[in-house]
Amino acid sequence: MSLGNIFDIAGSGMTAQSLRLNTTASNIANAETASSSTGETYRARKPVFAAVQQSLLNGNQPAFGSAAEGGAGVRVEGVVESDADLQMRYEPNHPAASEDGYVYYPNVNVAEEMADMMSSSRSFQMNVDIMNTAKSMMQRILTLGQN
Amino acid sequence: MAITFDSALGIHQYALQARVQRAEILANNLANADTPGFKARDIDFQAIMKQAQSTASGFDINTTHSGHITEGGSAPGSLSDNDLLYRTPHQPSVDGNTVDAQQEQSRFMRNAMDYQASFQFLSSKFSGISKALTGQ
Numbered sequence: 001m002s003l004g005n006i007f008d009i010a011g012s013g014m015t016a017q018s019l020r021l022n023t024t025a026s027n028i029a030n031a032e033t034a035s036s037s038t039g040e041t042y043r044a045r046k047p048v049f050a051a052v053q054q055s056l057l058n059g060n061q062p063a064f065g066s067a068a069e070g071g072a073g074v075r076v077e078g079v080v081e082s083d084a085d086l087q088m089r090y091e092p093n094h095p096a097a098s099e100d101g102y103v104y105y106p107n108v109n110v111a112e113e114m115a116d117m118m119s120s121s122r123s124f125q126m127n128v129d130i131m132n133t134a135k136s137m138m139q140r141i142l143t144l145g146q147n
Numbered sequence: 148m149a150i151t152f153d154s155a156l157g158i159h160q161y162a163l164q165a166r167v168q169r170a171e172i173l174a175n176n177l178a179n180a181d182t183p184g185f186k187a188r189d190i191d192f193q194a195i196m197k198q199a200q201s202t203a204s205g206f207d208i209n210t211t212h213s214g215h216i217t218e219g220g221s222a223p224g225s226l227s228d229n230d231l232l233y234r235t236p237h238q239p240s241v242d243g244n245t246v247d248a249q250q251e252q253s254r255f256m257r258n259a260m261d262y263q264a265s266f267q268f269l270s271s272k273f274s275g276i277s278k279a280l281t282g283q
Contacts, residue, residue, distance in 0.1 A: 133259045137167070
């Protein structure tokens with residue numbers, strides 16, 4: 001445990017949040033990507049976060065009830081696609097319309113994505129603040145005993 | 148008369164160490180602010196300081212074997228199993244996460260301030276020592 005670990009932890013948080021921001025951007029960009037079948041239609045993507053344990057990072061087996069496990073940040077376990085219903089719109093003149101005249105639109109909820117975007121940018125900001133604080137704590141330790 | 152840094156610096160070195168550890172734990176809470184099922188953790192600072200104080204003052208039990216039971220459990224300033232606790236959430240969320248980002252951030256800032264205070268004490272200890280050495 002040391003101040004240096006805080007940089008790793010905040011860094012992992014920033015990576016995770018920027019990936020979340022990435023999926024949000026992708027979802028919003030593809031919000032109106034139409035297709036003619038349910039299989040080809042874009043589906044909203046969401047990252048899944050999981051906490052990282054320190055002992056697993058070091059590669060050794062954690063002892064039972066193991067010591068002072070402060071954790072070591074966050075990781076993205078994967079990106080899952082939403083299984084919400086796709087939007088079916090009757091647009092017979094659309095080039096991608098099926099035989100019955102329906103076009104499938106992604107199940108992206110733009111309002112939800114916007115809220116997600118704000119949440120992830122705030123979380124990112126928070127991690128940056130932490131890194132700055134850790135940096136100033138570290139800089140102070142370097143001045144120990146100088147006057 | 149033996150001069151040791153341990154007795155010269157007093158409790159402040161352990162306080163500083165504990166502050167760093169707490170900063171790390173709080174940073175981890177904040178990094179996992181959006182992780183489902185993550186439980187926020189913290190240390191009982193007072194308990195750790197008490198433990199460090201009792202060990203630093205020399206009233207601890209000497210152990211000569213790894214199987215011996217120690218009173219404090221570990222070296223001063225280092226965390227043991229029992230020190231890292233789970234926070235009681237004010238408002239549990241649906242995904243099982245107990246991190247309140249605002250509260251954690253205010254605790255982190257407070258911890259950074261306390262760290263500066265401990266640092267200031269330690270720094271003045273050092274300047275006191277160097278004054279004594281130069282004899283001016």
